[in-house]
Amino acid sequence: MSAPPFVTRFAPSPTGWLHRGHAFSALTAYEAARRAGGCFLLRFEDIDTARCRPAFETAILEDLAWLGLAWESPVPRQSERTPAYQRALDALRARGLLYRCFRTRRETSSDIASAPHGPRTAGRPGPHPARDEARWLAEGRPFAWRLSLAAAEAALGGFGGLSFIEEGAGPGGETGVIGARPELAGDVVLARKDVGVSYHLAVVADDAHQRVTHVIRGEDLFAATRIQRLLQALLGLPAPVYRHHRLLLRPDGKRFAKRDTAETLADLRARGVTPQSLRAQLGF
Numbered sequence: 001m002s003a004p005p006f007v008t009r010f011a012p013s014p015t016g017w018l019h020r021g022h023a024f025s026a027l028t029a030y031e032a033a034r035r036a037g038g039c040f041l042l043r044f045e046d047i048d049t050a051r052c053r054p055a056f057e058t059a060i061l062e063d064l065a066w067l068g069l070a071w072e073s074p075v076p077r078q079s080e081r082t083p084a085y086q087r088a089l090d091a092l093r094a095r096g097l098l099y100r101c102f103r104t105r106r107e108t109s110s111d112i113a114s115a116p117h118g119p120r121t122a123g124r125p126g127p128h129p130a131r132d133e134a135r136w137l138a139e140g141r142p143f144a145w146r147l148s149l150a151a152a153e154a155a156l157g158g159f160g161g162l163s164f165i166e167e168g169a170g171p172g173g174e175t176g177v178i179g180a181r182p183e184l185a186g187d188v189v190l191a192r193k194d195v196g197v198s199y200h201l202a203v204v205a206d207d208a209h210q211r212v213t214h215v216i217r218g219e220d221l222f223a224a225t226r227i228q229r230l231l232q233a234l235l236g237l238p239a240p241v242y243r244h245h246r247l248l249l250r251p252d253g254k255r256f257a258k259r260d261t262a263e264t265l266a267d268l269r270a271r272g273v274t275p276q277s278l279r280a281q282l283g284f
Contacts (some may be wrong), residue, residue: 005036005037005038005213006032006033006036006037006038006039006213006214007033007038007039007041007210007211007212007213007214008029008032008033008038008039008040008041008212008213008214008215008216009029009040009041009042009043009207009210009212009215010025010026010029010030010040010041010042010064010069010071011042011043011044011045011203011206012026012044012045012060013044013045013046013048013051013052014044014046014052014053014054014056014057014060015048015051015052015053015056016056017056017059017063017264017265017266018059018060018063018064018264018265018266019256019263019264019265020248020256020263020265020268020278020282021218021247021248021255021256022063022256022265023063023067023265023278023282024245024248024282025216025217025218025245025248026064026067026069027067027069027279027282027284028216028245029216029217030069031284032214032216032243038213038214039072040069040070040071041071041072041210041212042064042071042072042075043075043076043077043078043206043210044057044060044075044076044077044078044079045078045199045202045203045206046077046078046079047078047079047195047196047197047199047202048195049079049195052079059266061075062266063265063266063269066265066269066275067265067275067278067279068275068279076206076209076210078197078202078206081202081205081206081209082196082197084205084209085196085197085201085202085205086196086197088201088205088235089145089190089191089197089201091235092147092190092234092235093145095151095155095234096148096151097147097148097151097152097155097234098145098146098147098148098190099126099127099145099146099148099187100127100128100133100137100143100144100145100146101125101128101143101144101145101146101187101189102128102132102133102136102141102142102143103125103144123186123187124149124150124186124187125146125187126148126150126187127148142192142193143193144189144190144191144192144193145189145190145191145192146187146188146189146190147187147188147190147227147230147231148187149182149183149185149186149187152182152230152234153183155234156233156234159180159181159182159183159230160179162179162180162181162182162229162230162233163177163178163179163180163229164177164178164180164225164229164239164241164242165177165178165239165241165242166178166222166225166242166243166244167214167241167242167243168216168219168242168243168244168245169219169244169246170219170222170244171219171220171222174222178225180225180226180229180230181226182226182227182229182230184223184226185223185226185227185230188200188227199224200224200227200228200231201231203224203228204228204231204232204235204237205235205237207237207240208232208235208237208238212240213240213241214240214241214242214243215240215241215242215243216242216243216245217242217243217244217245218244218245218246218247219244219245219246219247220247220255221244222244225242225244248282265278
């Protein structure tokens with residue numbers, strides 16, 4: 001049986017409670033799938049094992065069901081797909097597209113466990129001298145695997161033909177066929193000892209595995225599309241269509257975030273807010 005022509009997903013990280021911003025994003029994807037006669041999927045992006053909690057997963061399922069959303073079961077978790085990510089890493093490493101980086105997190109200001117909201121230009125630090133690398137490996141010093149943009153560019157014969165389709169709009173109003181320009185992302189980290197895979201690598205592998213045709217998410221992730229499109233090209237994965245939507249903002253003009261005191265969907269339910277009234281407030 002052929003796959004639906006329109007497949008999208010909502011992929012929260014179970015590191016906290018859902019808020020209005022999550023509801024807006026989930027409803028945007030869900031309603032797009034409904035209008036297209038397509039399929040809406042859910043998955044848990046739980047590679048950040050230090051912060052993810054089963055209680056948050058349960059709460060997410062309850063919140064989305066309360067909103068009136070439905071999805072296929074069982075819901076996949078990134079923590080269950082480690083072998084697939086390792087195969088992707090092995091494939092990139094075998095082609096000489098990765099290099100070991102022994103720089104510390106403080107030195108690189110790189111945290112791969114969380115989604116990169118907004119631009120994170122890490123530059124191109126490049127491989128260490130062979131003598132230093134051999135010594136540090138012998139000492140057992142931890143390292144990360146970085147994607148070499150120089151090697152990737154050579155493998156693809158340049159980045160000029162690398163693009164993606166944007167049916168929504170980026171932060172600057174970008175729409176249509178967009179040049180990926182992965183060089184703006186730098187030599188990103190794809191794996192660390194403490195976090196086996198980066199958000200970038202996991203998300204492209206998962207979207208391909210779930211046969212996602214349309215990625216619908218907030219405009220804060222527009223910049224992430226640049227490196228994700230590169231990984232799709234390097235791994236021979238299909239490129240979905242992207243729709244980046246506006247961010248739902250708080251009265252003070254800041255976006256909702258788990259780390260602050262944003263009002264949660266559980267709070268709204270406890271106050272007697274109905275899903276119909278919240279949907280109406282959000283424009284659905």
